[in-house]
Amino acid sequence: MEFKALAAIGxxxxxxxxxxxxxxxxxxxxxxxxxxEMAADPQISPDGERIVYxxxxxxxxxxxxxxxxxxxxxxxxxxxxxVSGMGDATGARWSPxxxxxxxxxxxxxxxxxxxxxxxxxxxxxxxxxxxxxxxxPETGVNNTAWSPDGxxxxxxxxxxxxxxxxxxxxxxxxxxxxxxxxPRIDETTRYQFDGQGDLxxxxxxxxxxxxxxxxxxxxxxxxxxxxxxxxxxxxxxTTLYYSHGGRAEDGFDGRETDxxxxxxxxxxxxxxxxxxxxxxxxxxxPDGARLAYTGYENQGFSNQDARLxxxxxxxxxxxxxxxxxDRSISSAVWDETGEGLWIQFVDQGLTTLAHVxxxxxxxxxxxxxxxxxxxRPYTSGSFSVSSNGRYAATVGTPQRLANLGVGERGxxxxxxxxxxxxxxxxxxxxxxxxxxxxxxxxxxxIEGWIAYPPGFDPEQQYPMLMEIHGGPHTAYxxxxxxxxxxxxxxGYVVFYTxxxxxxxxxxxxSNLIDKTYPDEDVDDLxxxxxxxxxxxxxxxxxxxxxxxxxxxxxxxxxxxVDHRFAAAATVKPVINWTSFALASxxxxxxxPYWFGTTPWEDPxxxxxxxxxxxVGEVETPTLVLVGGDxxxxxxxxxxxxxxxxxxxxVPTRFxxxxxxxxxxxxxxxxxxxxxxxHILAWFDEHDRRDAREGGSxxxxx
Numbered sequence: 001m002e003f004k005a006l007a008a009i010g011x012x013x014x015x016x017x018x019x020x021x022x023x024x025x026x027x028x029x030x031x032x033x034x035x036x037e038m039a040a041d042p043q044i045s046p047d048g049e050r051i052v053y054x055x056x057x058x059x060x061x062x063x064x065x066x067x068x069x070x071x072x073x074x075x076x077x078x079x080x081x082x083v084s085g086m087g088d089a090t091g092a093r094w095s096p097x098x099x100x101x102x103x104x105x106x107x108x109x110x111x112x113x114x115x116x117x118x119x120x121x122x123x124x125x126x127x128x129x130x131x132x133x134x135x136x137p138e139t140g141v142n143n144t145a146w147s148p149d150g151x152x153x154x155x156x157x158x159x160x161x162x163x164x165x166x167x168x169x170x171x172x173x174x175x176x177x178x179x180x181x182x183p184r185i186d187e188t189t190r191y192q193f194d195g196q197g198d199l200x201x202x203x204x205x206x207x208x209x210x211x212x213x214x215x216x217x218x219x220x221x222x223x224x225x226x227x228x229x230x231x232x233x234x235x236x237x238t239t240l241y242y243s244h245g246g247r248a249e250d251g252f253d254g255r256e257t258d259x260x261x262x263x264x265x266x267x268x269x270x271x272x273x274x275x276x277x278x279x280x281x282x283x284x285x286p287d288g289a290r291l292a293y294t295g296y297e298n299q300g301f302s303n304q305d306a307r308l309x310x311x312x313x314x315x316x317x318x319x320x321x322x323x324x325x326d327r328s329i330s331s332a333v334w335d336e337t338g339e340g341l342w343i344q345f346v347d348q349g350l351t352t353l354a355h356v357x358x359x360x361x362x363x364x365x366x367x368x369x370x371x372x373x374x375x376r377p378y379t380s381g382s383f384s385v386s387s388n389g390r391y392a393a394t395v396g397t398p399q400r401l402a403n404l405g406v407g408e409r410g411x412x413x414x415x416x417x418x419x420x421x422x423x424x425x426x427x428x429x430x431x432x433x434x435x436x437x438x439x440x441x442x443x444x445x446i447e448g449w450i451a452y453p454p455g456f457d458p459e460q461q462y463p464m465l466m467e468i469h470g471g472p473h474t475a476y477x478x479x480x481x482x483x484x485x486x487x488x489x490x491g492y493v494v495f496y497t498x499x500x501x502x503x504x505x506x507x508x509x510s511n512l513i514d515k516t517y518p519d520e521d522v523d524d525l526x527x528x529x530x531x532x533x534x535x536x537x538x539x540x541x542x543x544x545x546x547x548x549x550x551x552x553x554x555x556x557x558x559x560x561v562d563h564r565f566a567a568a569a570t571v572k573p574v575i576n577w578t579s580f581a582l583a584s585x586x587x588x589x590x591x592p593y594w595f596g597t598t599p600w601e602d603p604x605x606x607x608x609x610x611x612x613x614x615v616g617e618v619e620t621p622t623l624v625l626v627g628g629d630x631x632x633x634x635x636x637x638x639x640x641x642x643x644x645x646x647x648x649x650v651p652t653r654f655x656x657x658x659x660x661x662x663x664x665x666x667x668x669x670x671x672x673x674x675x676x677x678h679i680l681a682w683f684d685e686h687d688r689r690d691a692r693e694g695g696s697x698x699x700x701x
Contacts, residue, residue, distance in 0.1 A: 027489030048386030163201030349477030371396020448497030468547030560614025627660025
């Protein structure tokens with residue numbers, strides 16, 4: 001492993017950051033996070049006249065993000081709540097004729113009860129408001145899809161079973177006796193999942209139910225294992241297309257996914273695709289003759305971008321559209337003509353809505369999709385289209401969460417909502433600026449963004465906080481981020497980047513870390529710090545670094561090879577690749593795709609790439625923070641690092657978020673605030689401001 005950006009850094013005295021004074025707009029505060037709202041999951045009606053979307057808001061009393069359903073006309077009139085109150089309403093989907101709306105209603109959880117909140121699948125008459133409860137599922141319902149004739153709704157639902165049985169007899173339990181719970185038995189690697197914990201025994205299946213109400217769901221599939229999704233009806237409402245992957249016979253490998261079809265009357269499913277790799281998200285052309293889907297030929301890289309394919313169902317002939325577009329396509333929907341598709345992809349951190357014809361002509365429509373996360377600045381966004389060339393999408397800016405945007409192909413996007421506008425307009429937010437530099441590893445251009453603290457004065461010097469994204473195959477972008485804004489409000493210049501391995505810069509760039517991560521991505525980050533310091537407004541004595549998940553890997557690696565940082569905060573990191581690969585909920589995919597071997601075949605390789613191997617070199621005071629129920633980067637990863645630092649005498653603190661899974665920041669508002677607060681407090685305790693002449697304490701927002 002080679003790191004080329006390890007020059008010694010001298011100490012420079014500087015003045016304190018300029019913060020907002022009395023009478024000026026105040027920076028964003030912790031309490032403000034409970035006032036933020038966004039628009040999500042916009043669903044435009046088939047005739048393009050009305051949009052139903054989720055209005056997501058943070059509730060300070062229940063410490064939860066709530067979702068209500070609102071509707072608005074395409075011209076911006078008639079804005080109203082249609083489903084609101086306690087609990088959540090999600091998954092809105094229009095019937096093919098636009099007369100009804102399907103959605104899921106979940107009641108408010110009872111904190112005093114272990115019972116699962118009630119869920120109902122509801123069909124709403126949009127003219128009268130009359131609602132029909134189709135049924136109340138005991139397990140999760142996903143992938144809902146109306147049949148074209150409006151008579152049926154298909155969905156996936158988990159079906160429990162007894163699991164493996166062991167043949168022996170226990171003594172008879174006496175009446176009134178209290179024994180320990182019976183053991184859990186598992187015989188596959190699919191026994192846990194982050195955010196869900198231990199998975200119940202059973203399997204997802206595809207069901208259909210009548211939209212008239214009064215009936216029971218009917219199972220169409222009898223899958224023994226794997227994941228089913230992407231439901232798509234044939235035009236005559238007799239057949240369902242779907243994706244099925246991660247089966248036991250494929251080693252539970254989600255990258256081996258095929259498209260299948262099954263009759264509404266049941267029977268044996270029919271395989272449509274059988275290529276090496278994942279074929280997912282089937283979408284039928286309006287005439288039913290062609291099937292569009294995304295996928296790629298599995299070459300065993302740690303990351304591969306999804307491509308767009310169109311298959312003639314009669315001949316089986318398949319063509320790839322946009323072969324020259326080196327970006328991963330996340331969504332594809334046929335337009336009303338059947339001669340083109342609406343698509344979504346991320347290009348250099350910008351989530352883009354576009355249209356492509358069957359001849360491969362690409363038209364970019366809007367590159368401001370995003371703003372669907374309260375916490376970190378990950379790329380995001382969603383859209384839907386009507387049968388007359390209109391679209392609805394979530395659009396955001398670096399200083400605004402997602403609002404509802406609408407438009408027509410060839411026109412401009414009009415933003416119809418203004419969530420949190422009054423609050424955010426009254427706050428002095430961090431300005432976000434694109435920043436690029438050449439990597440010390442090989443001279444490649446690397447992209448990032450600088451968030452300037454309120455009251456920024458380029459003639460003064462500021463502490464710098466580098467925030468590193470996870471994945472590692474994901475991307476940050478110039479979108480709203482509560483974490484970035486709160487860090488900046490505390491007086492930091494916040495530096496967040498897309499080092500090699502990030503998506504949205506092409507498959508070759510993302511796979512520069514294939515089978516080597518972490519490696520030269522560390523050089524990208526450290527040379528970025530050098531480039532930012534060279535701008536002249538960063539106090540070299542007050543550099544800080546943090547990151548979560550894959551960003552935690554890089555944070556823990558950086559402090560093992562570079563001692564310039566005043567303090568670090570590694571959040572939910574992987575510390576030991578061997579223990580991670582053998583115990584994470586995604587562990588079975590790590591060895592083949594990230595290492596190309598197993599820990600017992602090449603233990604030295606797994607150790608050399610583990611941040612734990614560098615712990616003997618760490619001098620930086622380091623906070624370790626993790627969700628208490630994390631199954632993705634299990635808690636024992638953080639415990640190994642914390643205990644090693646304790647043994648070595650390096651200043652450290654261990655913070656666990658009770659009940660928090662891997663994505664705890666977005667699960668409850670207070671968890672996000674606890675994360676930011678603990679990081680800021682740790683950095684404040686270890687700030688080298690005393691090396692400066694003068695200076696003042698910075699306060700948490």
